[in-house]
Amino acid sequence: MAAREQTGQFVNGSAVAGDTYQAYIPDPLPPSPPLDMSQLYPLLDQASTALGRLDGMSMVLPDSKLFLYMYVRKEAVLSSQIEGTQSSLSDLLLFETEEAPGAPIDDVTEVSCYVAAMNYGLDRLKEFPLSLRLIREIHAELMNNARGGDKQPGAFRKSQNWVGGTRPSRANYVPPPPETMGECLNAFELFLHDEKNRLPALIKAALAHVQFETIHPFLDGNGRLGRLLITFILCTEGILKEPLLYLSLYFKANRQAYYDHLQNVRETGDWEAWIEFFLDGVIDTANQATATARAIMDLFEADRFKIGESGKSTAAVLTIHTYLQSQPIANTGTIKEACNVSLPTVLRSLTALEELGIVREVTGKERNKVFVYQDYLSILSSGTEPIAR
Template identity: 55%
Template sequence: MTRIQGSPQGGSVRRDSTGRYEITSTAGEVVRAFVPAPLPPDPPVLLEGPLQALHDRALLACGRLDGVSALLPDPELFLYAYVRREALLSSQIEGTQSSLSDLLLFELEEAPGVPFDDVVEVSSYVAGLEHGLARLSEGFPLSSRLLREIHGRLLARGRGADRLPGEFRRSQNWIGGTRPGNARFVPPPPAQVEACMGQLEQFIHGGQHGEHSLPVLVHAALAHVQFETIHPFLDGNGRLGRLLIVLMLIDAGVLQQPLLYLSLFFKEHRSRYYELLDGVRQQGDWEAWIDFFLEGVESTASAAVATAQRLLALFRADEERLVGLGRSGPSVRQGYAALRQRPLTSTKQLKELSGLSFPTAGKVLETLVELGIAREITGGRRNRLFAYDAYLAILGEGAEPL
């Protein structure tokens, strides 16, 4: 076995064959489409030395994230906003220009004027993730069928609605370039997609049952690259490929809640990400990719822990401002709990979430504004909207439009 210079541990195994090229034609142009070999790689990946140590740190960081989420007063509260942050980041990688506030406003049906196409795309990502998690909780296997179902929700509305939602592609696609001949990468021909996805499904299930003897994080790292290489859909492959990672970790029991997302890490290291995918396809350098992936898991999980801890500190500090309010105290605390559930809200929504009457909900929001916890953002006297700015600022870090 020879070594490739510049990858972790001083090198990685050179694999003579990571796939094959199939010559086809598209629109009269000869195309060299890449068909990946089934996983796991041959020879096997080398998880040793510094790479093994990085894996152990990444797994420990996942455990800390799982633990800290249980400390939040309401884990579902954190989950609601964090999932939307991920939806935003993953969609931004594909070119959308929405903000977290745009998405939350869109979900408030009484808030008009939000950029429609971009926000619909982000909202559809949330719907796809929630569908996938619900199906897994019912015991449905993580399979090609489930990925097609999730894809159907990802592209159900907005710009992707005419791109065969929920169906594998029936035409050739390519990545980069204006045509296959000058593309950076050409995935398998459409006739090979079903078979490639079947092999990937077998690998995903084989890892679950110990057939491949791969750690869960490595298993997810390999599956992500294979999915992106197959590129089985006409659109939405990037978003679904990133969703696949968290679904695999949830399915394997590494995480109890979907709180680990690599979209921000991939967004910040976009060039390196694509370079490493090409390194796998061209030289079989899986170890360099796994090193990058595990670094992303460790840093992302640690950042999510820090975010949860900052939110806990914010909630404690703001709850202290509610002490000594007298007779209005219980109502204000109810209203504040509702504001934590929906950090961008209206009087009507706060009323529904808190169980307060409409007039009381209005007074509570005014009190929260006076205390510096909430801010009225419309400037009108009717149909007013309120933002929990400090909460949104913490969740929005790194999620600003590109």
């Protein structure tokens, strides 16, 4: 295979307040010369097997929608943390039940918008192809918050942006200037729908992610949207029946390697090293997600058995235990409405679950108490601790 030196060209950017810089314009995909797949096929096989196991779990889960509901929220927290938010999964769930989160409200609102953007994209993909138009629509949902309102939600940028540093000349990376970005985006959309180059879906997703991050077409939200694209592509290509694969935990744990690979692709054309890193992440993430699903199934079964053996297995206790599987943090008023039982019955049932060590009350208040399904939340929260700054 012929060597690649880089995957694009540097151009002189327009001076900003006398500040000269070089911006980068990527070559269209797929890479030229073609990828050397000889080292990638074994990893691709392992990744496909791991994805198959994960996809199979969605068929045996008692309620795959419940698992997906919580897993989407975990991904939203992780992807937003990479961009600097300090919100935890508990903060998001408290916010959604109209309780006060521990993190700044703007952080939690930002994560909540990520959930909305993800769900919007998944719904639209059922009837609409993955395209520049849809990417703009998803971006509008993502940026529908106080921080994103002045960052042109749903519109491709018309000014130069950059990554790192206080100005373009000192940046870690400067994406294409706005006057050349349209051509890059059109080529990107053609790649998404290219029927001539039938790359494996995982390879296609890996290439598309880097290209999107390299073009960086929005003023803000590029990282989060670029990570969402991975899952959207795998779903549209039919690799996943349910959108259960999210790589943000892997990228968060390997942040510097992730950034280094993106830059190495641009500077040296080393797509193969990036794809190896990406496939390792797919294997690791899919295996973790499968293990998480099994752990949750085992916990629910063990706790149902514990309730049955305790002699406290009333209809209300079982109903509330089932409800807490979809809302592991909930207040007494919400539980009362959702389960259609009286408040005294809710309190008696929660006391029974608390005595069994299944839930715990976290406010210490006399009224509007908040209960947490602690072991369940602990399984879901693994890896979502905010990044130390």
